[in-house]
Amino acid sequence: MAISTEQAYRQYMIRATLAEGQGRLAEAIQALEIATTLEERRPEAWHHLARLLALDPAREGEAQEARARAESLRHQNPAPAANQPDLPHLPPRALGATITDDHAEAGWLERAGRYLDACAVWERIIAARPDDVDAWVNLGRLLADHMARDEDAEAVLRRAVSIDDHSEMAWAYLGRVIHDRDGDLAEAEEALDNALALDWNYATAWAWKARVLHTAGERIKEAEEGYRRAIALSRSYPWAWAQLGLLYQEELGRTRDAEQAYRRAIEENPGYAWAWGQLGHLLAQELKRPAEAEEALRQAISLDPEDDWDWAQLGELLSHQPGREEEADEAFRRAIERAPDYAWALAHYGRFLADAMDAPEEAEALFVRALAERPDYWWAEGQLAHVRHLHLDKLDEAEAGYRRVLEGEPNNAWAWAQLGHLLAFKMRRPAEGAVAFQEALKVNPNYEWAWAHLGQAFHEWLGQPAEAEAAYRRALELAPKEPWNWGQLGALIAQTDLARSGEAESAFREALALRPDYRWVWSELGRLLAQLPGRETEAEAAFRRALELDPDHAWTWAQLGMMLFPRMQQPQSAELALREAVAREPQTAWLWRRLAEVLADGLGRNEEAVAALRRAVELAPDDYAAWHQLGTFLETKLHHADEAREAYERALTLNPECPAIRSDLERLSGGATPKAGASSVLHRA
Template sequence: MATLDEALAIALDLHTAGRTEEAETLYGRILDAVPDEPNALHLYGLLCAQGGRLEQAAGLLGRAVAQRPGQPEFRANLAMLHQACGNPAAAAAEYRAALRLCPDSAALAFPLAGAARQAGQGGLALAAYRRTTLIQPDLAEPMAQAGILLRYAGRTDEAVSALHRAVRLRPDHGEAWHHLGVALQRTREPDAVTALAHAVALLPEDATVRLNLSRAHYDAERWSAAIAALRSALALDPANDGALELLAAAGRRAGGEEGAVRTLRRLLRLRPDTANGWHALSLSEPGALGSLRRALVLQPDHRSALSGLANRLRDRQKITASLRLHDRAVRVQPSSAEARWNRSLARLLAGDLTGGWEDYEARWGVADFPTRPRGLPQPLWSGEDIAGRTILLHEEQGRGDAIQFVRYAPLVAARGARVLLEVGADLVPLFRGLPGVERVFARGEPSPGFDWQCPLLSLPRAFGTRLESIPATVPYLTADPARTAAWRERLAGDGLKVGLVWAGNPQFAGDRERSPGLAALSPLLAVPGCRFFGLQLGPGHDELARRTMPPTFTDLAPAIRDFADTAAIMASLDLVMSSCTAPAHLAGALGVPLWVLLSHAPDWRWLLDRADSPWYPTARLFRQPRPGDWATPAEEAAAALAEQAAAYS
């Protein structure tokens, strides 16, 4: 009679010879005789796995491991079986146990990384990939996968280093070139295009690689190259949302929007059922609603189309309908910073400041938001007890935003905090002397230590500001007395003294709509009994060279060095008339009479359907009744100015 070892040897010979039924019979007899024989359990389990009986195999291999926990081969095979059964977490646990028994085995470390990655255990996966590369440094694949995980974790510099090593080890690794290009693109490195071009050559059928190459060209402002790469991506994936949207944007930037629109319309003729295509077309149709509505008919949960339609309804002052769509967009994608940011603007415009401030915090996650997060290690102050602590308040976005919200700095000091204020250099002289602010300094200068930090536009949320609790006491900024005295003497004379500003920063996305331009002010300049003083700086000042101005107009721009000069001039005037731009906020902060000409779709801070501002008690608002109509508010302002000039005289 054969011994146990002889029986196992015979069964294994049958197994390896493909005589699985005979082998299974013999394995069964061995286990009938010795139920816990580990080698028989292991081999029988492998035979069951080969036959697709995974559940039975898992049970047999599990029993084998229980009998021989120190046998790495048993654990590795059980790990592979767990992975085949769709249980990567259990697989990772077995691979880890096996690797502890054989710590120098790349053959265990590498599959452990894959199982951990499938199980969502990113830290373990990265550690296992790195361990594999330490054990066997000439392997490109674990190096590439480590780089990919580092990129996903936002550790871009480490990712670039690992991916560079991977492509040096294996120059034909298309996936590594792709992720290297994306990582380099994130840091705005010019080599991103080269890396992505390599990836395209190695992965010619991958539309995503071509899309990322087009984004790198787009970021480098190579519009033609971006469009070519996008068209090749769309040839592979005609309904690719990102490619369609970027094609429309690149077409606009290249000055060939008509060509981009033709491409989109051609795609839509081929695929009229693609919601992504209709949404992309809407980007080339500012103000139009039809393409967005078509996209939502096809895909009611299209987040970008929901937000886009909501924004356009907001601009048409259909605020209730806009908010309903914004709520839907947030429900569809609660993690979308853009959806919450868009909703914040509609909420604030509607006067829902409480909800608006909460959504407004999502701004830092918006891809094209004009200000990037500071990355300060100190915690964001959100209204906690701050007595005896030091806080840094710092500027963000535009100068007008800083002027509007610096009103909160003395309120923070009133809570017992030591307040430091960091702003643009041109604002430092203006903000010095704010009550309770210990130090005002320019961005880039060394700052003292601090315990808390808060961007200026997060302060209303920290104070729980509602419409009825806006801190609107003015003036909260004051002009330098010496400069003011000099300007009062210089501007002395008869007539109502009116300062004029007609344009904002053209880099602002909506400046064309919010800036009336000098020509629109013609009715004002014709009002008798007034002396007009140009306070316009920046590109808008160039309009003066193209117009003949009346003798009642004096251009003061050459004498203005900073906001403190502008403040001193404003303090010497009877009235400031401005578009929606920083000087309007400055006049309001100084408590100077202020008239603002507003577009039909105003910035959220001016609210809707009111002629006054809860932020600036001295302000009067003149609104467009319809988009593009500057004549109506200018004529209304001119009539009001004539009444004031007559009363002044």
């Protein structure tokens, strides 16, 4: 169906208004130039053209010519009132008879931001002229662009194309609305193809079709070509540049091209908040330029302070910068104030609270909220399991959470590895933990953390030193500068094969070269050297370096004390070291036993030694070795035979198969082992 010159004129005027509202001034000027060609005696088109040309100083001469032409035409058909201001500042009817139609009135109301009033005008036009396709198109456009009523917009636009299937704008907007409503992408593409069949040079239709293809994710090259075609057809098209940047970032991994596209969008429209936000996200997450990222995100927020996404991205950026925790907290809170159901912000705020603010209960609540909004948000599910696993000691719930993640994402290597850590080291199910680590490594054979912790499970829990060493060495191939892996390898060799003490020492020293303040490795090096003849002085130096780094580490104090006596025959120094250990962990029975040995064997203070052993058996009443040691000291140091017999009997009750206990008891009892059960004399007042 052919359209009249009047219909074509109106479509180009509408296109000009649309392009101007979206910041595409070159396209708006082009549409107005066509409109003035179609209806060269219509002053409103010349006025509109003059106003836009005047925005470019280089085109001031053209603007003056257009303004003169408009004034000339208006004088030929004068308005009823004199001295009227320029067109942009008054509603259409104020200019007199030359702009009296309702279309112009609706357009003016829209430019003034009075969208409800503009909708009312279009509805009034449709009531009077039900077949006015331009009114249907503009009502649909207004509902989609400014009223967030995509469902109504789609119905209106379908009505428009049913009236006139030659309206490229109706087809284009219909395609866009179908896409935005998460509708049938094939139908959206078909509608946009219809628009392009009517006008092959319709830049907006090219850009929206590219967005449909981008969303579909299967014809990315065509999407890129569509954005570039739209840009080529319009000298200024910031939206298309920004979408092209998103395509490069999300689909093609061309981060430098994405940055260039976002910056081009901003160059063409410095007030484009969305492009500033996307640029900030790109700079933060992928280009690792946090200072520039923060600048871009803050610019986006200054342009649109109510944008929850920008606040959330700023919070995430700041949350990884030490010393800026309060700023990060504030940014996340602002995001959630604006969008309480924003699952991404809730989950990432939770991660921040758990990791940086020592607030695991608050973090747990935020993860639960995020999952209530988005039940298949597997990252949040994993983080919830993680905080329960590492911070809240809710181990059964943590296991269930990791397994839910793996139901949704069977190839989630991180979830497999975390499940392995939970099972092996928290729930004391190391064989199952090793299986989970191996599942993680099937998914990602280069997962260094999983290799290292698989090695730890073999080493510390399953008693498989060869498998442990192989896993540690694989982890070191992947991360040769990871000090923890070197320390674990050194500890494995030192604990299982002292004949390879040189390899163990080399591994410890590699770890310390990478991290000189690594207290744990200094302690382990000290323990190794303490076992090697003639290296006691080096061992003492290693222990004391560890204690400089962490003076409250009881185990290191104990190891130092046990080396000072009997190895170095310094019982006074050994007592001091062991008392430092006991002061830090007074509920640890074996420390009291080591102290007792120094007091009795090194210092001859037998009463104090027995008192220390009595404390040990109070703390560990089921430790048969502590009872046996107490009996030995009572018999040999204090010569308290009856109390010694009671201690031996208690030890034998706890371990009836121990020949050393039975032998001591038989000797003390004159060759016969008495039955346990006599009333104890050990704790009499």
